[in-house]
Structure formats: structure tokens, C-alpha cells
Amino acid sequence: MTQIQIIQIGMGGVGRTLVQQILAQRAPLAARYGFVLDYLALLDQSGALHTGQALTTETVRAAVAAKQDGHKLVSLTNGHAVADWRALLPSTPCIIVDVTAADGMEHGLLEALTAGQRLVLANKRPLTATLATFIDLTAHGKTRYEATVGAGLPIISTLQNLLDSGDALLQIEASMSGTLAYLCSALEQQQPLSTAVQTARSRGWTEPDPRDDLSGADVARKALILARTAGLPWDMNAVPGEPWFPPELATISVEDFMQRLSDLDARFAHEVAQARAQNMAVRYVATITPAGASVALKHLPADHPLATLRGTDNLFALTTTRYETQPLVVRGPGAGVDVTAAGVLGDIVATAREMQTVP
Ligand SMILES: NC(=O)c1ccc[n+]([C@@H]2O[C@H](COP(=O)([O-])OP(=O)(O)OC[C@H]3O[C@@H](n4cnc5c(N)ncnc54)[C@H](OP(=O)(O)O)[C@@H]3O)[C@@H](O)[C@H]2O)c1
Incomplete structure (x- = not known):
């Protein structure tokens, strides 16, 4: 069984729904494709939930519940303030998921990409920064961003397939x-x-x-x-x-x-x-x-x-x-958190399947 690690930045409406969808789909995806999706870290504006290894299902569930109740990740057991999320990047390839609406994420995302990581974005802002940034983020086919435009609707992939x-x-x-x-x-x-x-x-x-x-x-x-x-x-x-x-x-x-x-x-x-x-x-x-x-x-x-x-x-x-x-x-x-998170999960699964053959 291949382990696919995920670092998820953002635990708002879309981020929390995505966590729940991933937990629900882990076993079916493992059975169908032979990989298991594991969270290496979850981040909000306060910091990261991170232990240096895959977070347990209980920890991840508790994080969703805590965020739902308005708590910050840093206040939880295993929650840490992090000056820069790039410090959490593993040496092996993982998937970085940006489900924030934050400005300025592109610098870290580009650095992660250069270090061999894959990206999945619901955040439009990195892709609407400079044209050079868009090209650097997307040129090598290691970034997926379906949810940025049509939430769960297949618009980016349709356009790409036509072209x-x-x-x-x-x-x-x-x-x-x-x-x-x-x-x-x-x-x-x-x-x-x-x-x-x-x-x-x-x-x-x-x-x-x-x-x-x-x-x-x-x-x-x-x-x-x-x-x-x-x-x-x-x-x-x-x-x-x-x-x-x-x-x-x-x-x-x-x-x-x-x-x-x-x-x-x-x-x-x-x-x-x-x-x-x-x-x-x-x-x-x-x-x-x-x-x-x-x-x-x-x-x-x-x-x-x-x-x-x-x-x-x-x-x-x-x-x-x-x-x-x-x-x-x-x-x-x-729009809506369910269809948007599903669009993000679709991109994660496609990326994970690719990583099984081309790490
Ligand atoms: N909702 C939709 O229907 C929909 C549809 C298509 C696309 N989208 C896109 O999906 C993204 C997420 O939407 P949402 O509705 O979930 O937004 P949201 O509820 O505002 O959540 C944003 C999350 O990002 C976190 N965050 C913000 N800046 C951060 C930073 N610098 N570092 C780490 N975490 C940071 C926030 O942390 P705190 O919890 O600490 O504040 C929060 O958990 C947005 O880009 C949105 O445009 C949404």
C-alpha cells in the first residue's frame, strides 16, 4: 500500500469538509487504487497540527470539531505555532493543498514545487498573481486547480482536454x-x-x-x-x-x-x-x-x-x-463547501494516482 502524505493549509468551510470527505473515502480509495491518504499536517492562521508522522484519524477528527467550534489549531494537543509552513515539508514528495483565500501563498508554493512536491489549489490568488508565477506554478503539470473556477464542476480539465x-x-x-x-x-x-x-x-x-x-x-x-x-x-x-x-x-x-x-x-x-x-x-x-x-x-x-x-x-x-x-x-x-471540497478531492486523487507511477 502506497502512503500519500498531505499537508493541508486552511481549515475553513471548504477545508473542514475536505478533511471529512478524505476520511470517508480513505478505505474505498485504498481498495480501488492501492494508496492511503494520510495527513502530515493541518494548518490554519494560528499554526499547525503536526507530529512529524501521519496524524491519527482521531486527531484529525478532533481538529475538525475544534475548528467548527471556533478554536485555533495552535490551542490543540500537538498544535504548534509555525513561522513558516515550509519548515514542515518532508524530504519525500507529498501533496500541498491550499484551501485558504490568502494572498502571498505563491512564494511558498513555488518553493515546494521546486523541491518536488505536488500542489492542489482551491485558492485563486496564487494563480492570479503575475503571469510568470502562473506559468511557474502550472507549466510542469504538477499543480491542479479545478476548484478555483467551477468548485466541483469540471471546467479546467475540460478546457485542458480540448486544447x-x-x-x-x-x-x-x-x-x-x-x-x-x-x-x-x-x-x-x-x-x-x-x-x-x-x-x-x-x-x-x-x-x-x-x-x-x-x-x-x-x-x-x-x-x-x-x-x-x-x-x-x-x-x-x-x-x-x-x-x-x-x-x-x-x-x-x-x-x-x-x-x-x-x-x-x-x-x-x-x-x-x-x-x-x-x-x-x-x-x-x-x-x-x-x-x-x-x-x-x-x-x-x-x-x-x-x-x-x-x-x-x-x-x-x-x-x-x-x-x-x-x-x-x-x-x-x-459554489458551496461540499461540491468545492469534492473538486479538491478529485484533484488530490488524480495527483496521488500519478505519484504512484511517477513519484
Ligand atoms: N466556499 C465556496 O463555495 C468556494 C467555492 C470555490 C472556491 N472556494 C475557495 O476555497 C478557498 C477556501 O474557502 P473557504 O470558504 O473555506 O474559506 P474560509 O472559510 O475563509 O477559510 C479559510 C481558511 O484558511 C485559513 N488561512 C487563511 N490564511 C492562512 C494562512 N496564511 N496560513 C494558514 N491558513 C490560513 C483560515 O484560518 P483560520 O481558521 O485561522 O482563520 C481558514 O481556516 C477560498 O480560496 C475560496 O475562494 C470556495
Whole structure:
């Protein structure tokens, strides 16, 4: 039985769910593929749970429960403050899993990659740093990042398979934010924007500061990852996300922002009414072509695949030389901790299988 060691950075909603999925899948994966997934370390912002050997199932379960209850890993038995997680890297290959949303992770990740480790990322930020960083992280095929764009939806692997088999990308048109898709649906049902944002926030569908969703930056990051995966040598300024709010609302407190949101209700009601008068739907759409990209609120004909989206679903329509008259469509829930953790686990399993043959 091959032992595959994992260092997991991040024990938030996705990280905790991933631990539970790994514990549940250990025995079936061992039976099917002949490897066992072991945790070498778990990290949060406080430090690491680490003993120098594989953590026991009981220790890992207790860590999930403690994080669920709001404790820090450093407060647990075998919890240590670590100045730099790279100090935990073993001399043999393991899988580093980044399920944080942290900036600046790319330096350590690149160093680990150079030292022969494999990477699995749900964190978009390392892949949206400089183009050179993206290339260094992905060029050798030892980094997987499916969950960064479609959570559990197979969008990165689909795009890579098309390109690897000689297809050429003509256009990707996508609705990639469950939160913004929900707001578009709610606006079409004549809810004021302010009410829709309040509802989404109270259901936990927005970031704590809803401007993180409404700025369009998260969608722009996903669009950049798709574009770079397609070989387009772009930086963030090539995919400016159109914000839903004016600059003067960008710097006030979250509470003031929520209060002032009603100032935008009439504008959005007018936008939806205008679209409806022409039998069009309003959607926040990322469009990527080799010539450029846009990430903005658009009016689409009612029979457009994106116009048929409801609720928080994501949809990616890929037009390529092979799928030119009818785009290849990937559609389904594109957010949520279960599907996101499953996307990460799929990448871990693929990486582990590769490590069995090419350590
Ligand atoms: N939730 C979704 O539906 C979804 C979908 C697709 C992709 N993603 C991506 O998945 C990632 C995780 O999402 P989430 O919802 O689980 O986030 P979260 O609940 O905010 O959890 C983030 C975790 O990362 C830890 N962390 C942050 N900075 C760190 C650092 N420098 N070193 C070590 N640990 C650090 C935090 O530690 P503390 O616990 O100590 O704060 C926390 O445990 C994000 O990049 C997100 O964009 C999420």
C-alpha cells in the first residue's frame, strides 16, 4: 500500500469538509487504487497540527470539531505555532493543498514545487498573481486547480482536454458567480437589489462584505485563470470586472454600504425593465476570446443558455473550432463547501494516482 502524505493549509468551510470527505473515502480509495491518504499536517492562521508522522484519524477528527467550534489549531494537543509552513515539508514528495483565500501563498508554493512536491489549489490568488508565477506554478503539470473556477464542476480539465487534443478556443461565455446569478434571478422577480443582497447575505451566499462579490473581482479572477489556462498571456488588467456599485460606496463601512444599497435599487430595476421590454434577461457574464475579455452585466436573448440559468447555478459555454456551431456546456452548482471540497478531492486523487507511477 502506497502512503500519500498531505499537508493541508486552511481549515475553513471548504477545508473542514475536505478533511471529512478524505476520511470517508480513505478505505474505498485504498481498495480501488492501492494508496492511503494520510495527513502530515493541518494548518490554519494560528499554526499547525503536526507530529512529524501521519496524524491519527482521531486527531484529525478532533481538529475538525475544534475548528467548527471556533478554536485555533495552535490551542490543540500537538498544535504548534509555525513561522513558516515550509519548515514542515518532508524530504519525500507529498501533496500541498491550499484551501485558504490568502494572498502571498505563491512564494511558498513555488518553493515546494521546486523541491518536488505536488500542489492542489482551491485558492485563486496564487494563480492570479503575475503571469510568470502562473506559468511557474502550472507549466510542469504538477499543480491542479479545478476548484478555483467551477468548485466541483469540471471546467479546467475540460478546457485542458480540448486544447491538448488539438482544439482551439474561440470563446468562453460564463456565469461564474453563484451569488451574482442569484441576484440576477431575484432582480428578474422584481425584488429590489438591496433586498436581494440582504437575503443572500443572511443565507451565507455572499462574502461577509458583499462588495467582495459585487465588485466583480472574484469573477474577474476566475476569468483570468481560464484565460491563462487557455494560454492567453494576460494580467488582471486584461479582465476588468464591472462593479455593481459606484466608487463612493467602495470605501465606507459594511454597515453603511448595506444602508446605502437602496440608493441603487431604482437603477437596477430600470436595467431589468429595459431588458424585459426587449424580451431579454440580465446576467453578469464573463466573456473570454483570444482578442480580449469582458466581465459585466449584459442583456441576453431569452433563449441564450445563460438566460435559462436559475438560482445560484454556474454555466460555462465553450465555443471552440470543434464545438463551433453548438458550444460545449458545463452547468451546475458552482459554489458551496461540499461540491468545492469534492473538486479538491478529485484533484488530490488524480495527483496521488500519478505519484504512484511517477513519484
Ligand atoms: N466556499 C465556496 O463555495 C468556494 C467555492 C470555490 C472556491 N472556494 C475557495 O476555497 C478557498 C477556501 O474557502 P473557504 O470558504 O473555506 O474559506 P474560509 O472559510 O475563509 O477559510 C479559510 C481558511 O484558511 C485559513 N488561512 C487563511 N490564511 C492562512 C494562512 N496564511 N496560513 C494558514 N491558513 C490560513 C483560515 O484560518 P483560520 O481558521 O485561522 O482563520 C481558514 O481556516 C477560498 O480560496 C475560496 O475562494 C470556495
